[in-house]
Amino acid sequence: MDFIIEAAVKAIKQLYQTDVAPAAISLQETRKEFEGQITIVTFPFTKFSRKGPEQTGAEIGEYLKNEVKEIAAFNVIKGFLNISISDGYWIGQLYNQILPDDFAVAKPNGQKVMVEYSSPNTNKPLHLGHIRNNLLGYSIAQILGAAGYEVVKANLVNDRGIHICKSMLAWQMFGNGETPESSGLKGDHLVGKYYVLFDKAYKTQIEELKAEGQSEDEAKKNAPVIKEAQQMLQKWEAGDAEVIDLWKTMNGWVYAGFAETYKQLGVDFDKYYYESNTYLLGKDIIEEGLEKGVFFRKPDGSVWIDLTHDGLDEKLVLRSDGTSVYITQDLGTAQLKYNNFHMDKSIYVVGNEQDYHFKVLFLILRKLGKAGADGLFHLSYGMVDLPSGKMKSREGTVVDADDLMAEMEATAKEQTEAMGKVDGFSEEDKLQLYHTIGMGALKYFLLKVDPKKRLLFDPNESVDFQGHTGPFIQYTHARIKSVLSKANYQVNSAIETTELADVERDLIVLLTQFPDVINTAANDYSPAVIANYVYELAKVYNKFYHEKSILQAEDEISKQFRLQLSASSAKVISKSMNLLGINVPERM
Template sequence: MDFIIEATLKAVADLYQTTLTAQEVNLQQTRKEFEGQVTIVTFPFTKVSRKSPEQTGNEIGAYLQSHVAEIAGFNVIKGFLNLSLSDSYWLTLYNQVVLSPDFGRLPHNGKKVMVEYSSPNTNKPLHLGHVRNNLLGYSVATILEAAGYEVIKTNLVNDRGIHICKSMLAWQKFGNGETPESSGLKGDKLVGKYYVIFDKEYKKQIDELKATGTPEDEAKKTAPLIIEAQQMLQQWEAGNPEVIDLWKTMNGWVYKGFDETYNKLGVNFDKSYYESNTYLLGKDIIEEGLEKGVFFKKEDGSVWIDLTADGLDQKLVLRADGTSVYITQDLGTAQLKYNDYHMDESIYVVGNEQDYHFKVLFLILQKLGKSWAKGLYHLSYGMVDLPSGKMKSREGTVVDADDLIAEMEQTAQVQTEALGKVQDFSEDEKNKLYHIIGMGALKYFLLKVDPKKRLLFDPNESVDFQGHTGPFIQYTHARIKSVLSRAEGEYNKTSDIEQLNSFERDLIINLTQFNDALSLAAKDFNPAAIANYVYELAKAYNKFYHENSILQAEKISTKNFRLQLSASSVKIIARSMNLLGIEVPERM
């Protein structure tokens, strides 16, 4: 729209003998309730026109219409000049931009970005919170790749610590040699089962100690189970072969289970880091920080950093006994990842309960003089609730990711069969379709909202073929595919259309906005920009479809043009949904 800015500056110069800069011309997209496509805010020009915003708008509008061929008309609403661009402008833009083979992918920018997401614990299955994390991380990575970045998708697995030892100890004591094969349970579910059993038995021991008069805090520390778990952790850290073997076996069960869930979710990783390999990292960085005066030692030998001048607090970075805290290994892992890939940016997809932790982590790395620290970003996201309420993992009431996926497939089946459009599908085709629709509903519902917002997820609401949902967009894709399949390739022919009706024009306008939506989504690390764009595109296509005859158009040239518009629409819908990690069916 640079030509409008240039023409507006010339209008102001000719009408009011004043030279302005391009920054003083404020262009906006015209609001839907008004006629036009581009709006100029006229309030800033009143100081040079010495007239009302409306009069100023009318004068500039008349000037632009008479001097700029692409401007077909205008209207003024208070201080806003709404411009209608000509059909020839939109057709040229469509032919030169939308039909270009490169449309929908931005040029390489030479930058490398790492996106870290998932970050599960190996003591329990993935749950609803992990689902939002995985879908968000995978979509952001896909969007950044389309926006010209080289992307590395990573997963930092929390596979060590007291919580892992709790599952291991409970399996030793109560498992009777149970395995995924003997139990029929996925490995992650089996290990999670013993994490819950540990918690129940631990609580029993605490209650027994309290009954003998032991204070609760003391009971929590002296219960035999927690002492045994702590001893097991010490044995693990000392390299006890039996403990290490059990740890490897149970983690192996979990990874196999995770892979099944990741496959259902349609996400993957280029590299996995494991805390069992990184938990000793960071001690060199602590020494470096002490030498630079960034950290200080207290009398007991513990190492701290004082961040009070930055509005934070004092933070422990190494215990008095020389053992790491979380921030220590995170410092070391950040350095390890940079050494491995030398990326320009690194995005951590982690829930908003860790906001403070990442403020501290990034600030420490900056104070240590790490040049790459300015490229670190915490993509913070809100909790996901279900209508039944918040989830709690240790009580065994967590909303399991596999159960949620199965429920989505079941909901998709019920809704699809109610429409009665799958009678000629085989059982395999039906099951595949239910998975595509169910996952499309889940992913779209979670990604159409700004990541920072907490959201209430309703499975039934998400599978609505008429609402602001994934299935509505998937159904639009299938509808267009049906039209094109009946046209037998005629949409590849050129057409000499010169005039557009309002539905054709609106559809072209929507199509031309895809690259802008992609740029915005990449800049803000926000898939919602793509989700809401493709919803508007699907709505525009459905209006176009209902108001225009396509295959029975009155002229061959009109028919070919509308088929070509349909082909462009289906391509961009599929491209947009792909950026969200959503499959689109050929028919439904």
């Protein structure tokens, strides 16, 4: 709407002999209860007009109506000038902007961004929290790509440490050579099984030692299994061939299992980093920081940074024995990632329990003057809860990602069959549809909420075909495709329509907003912006569908115009859902 801003600047110059910058003109979408599409806030201009906001708005509105052919009418409500733009303008937008294939396709902006997400541990399967993480990361990557960024999707795998050794040790103790092939379990589930068995053995030994008179803290330190796990970790760090071989074998099982889950979830990565390769990298940065005076060494030899002047506290960055802590490793990995890709922005998709950690990490990198430090961003997200009793967890503590996805497909099957939406489908097509709807329901429900908010996920509610859900939007897309198919619709030239019904105009106005919605979502790192936009679009299309006959339109011109409007709506719905990582079916 640059033409309105330019005209408003001229109006103020002409009417009040005052120059204002275009940025001073605040445009808003007109509230639904008032006539018009664009609203100008007139309060700031009363100091130039020396008149009330209503009279100022009326004078500017009259000028705009007389001088700008695209402006058909205006009204003033208090300090708000509501502008009605001509039908000719909106029809032109449909044919010149929305219908062409390059609509909402941003030109490359010359900036590169890395989105790091998933970041699993290789001692257990992915769970519900990982699902939100993966969906957020993948969707943000899609949105930034649509906004013109070159995107690198990265996964930092936590494949080392005491927790990994716990699974390895338990497999040695209880496994009897069990493998994914012999057990029929996915590799990540098999390794997770032994992590649970370690924990049970550990707790049993703690209780036994407490019964012998040791305190709980003593028992935790002295339990034989934890000592053996610590010894295994020391052997791993020393490069013991037998331990390394077992580590590679069991991690291989896990990676195969993760790959299946990622495929089912519909996410992927361009680059993998492994903590086993990166955990030592930060030590050189610690030395560099000591030389620069950013860090200081305490008498015991440990290295710290004092962040009290920044409102934080003192932070350990290297232990007295020279071993690294998490922040050491993360400093090194951040440097490695920048060396590899020289990105302008780096986004870490990590739960909000790590908010403090990332404040410290980013602050240290800035104090060290590291290239790329100003482009770091922590996309912090809240926990996901399930209504109690909705699902059983394999491990009894967290909801397994594979179990949840299987339940989503089962729920989609139940509700889809109950509504009779699979008549005429082959068995193969039915299974694909249940997967598409189930995953769409899961993804949409988790992405429609602002990432920062904790949310309660209800599988049954998420598959409601009439609610604020993915399946409602998917069904709308399928409905449009059905109409286009019945009409044997082919893209053709502009139709000589001159007037629009209110609902037709509302639909075009909403469609024109799509490029701006993408940019807002990219700037806010929020898939919820896209999710709520496409829901509103689906609602308005359904209103149009019910109010205006398409296949039985009053004349051929109206029919073809409404088909083109329908095709444009399907295109934007499909693109929007794709930005959320959601597929839309052609028929339901």
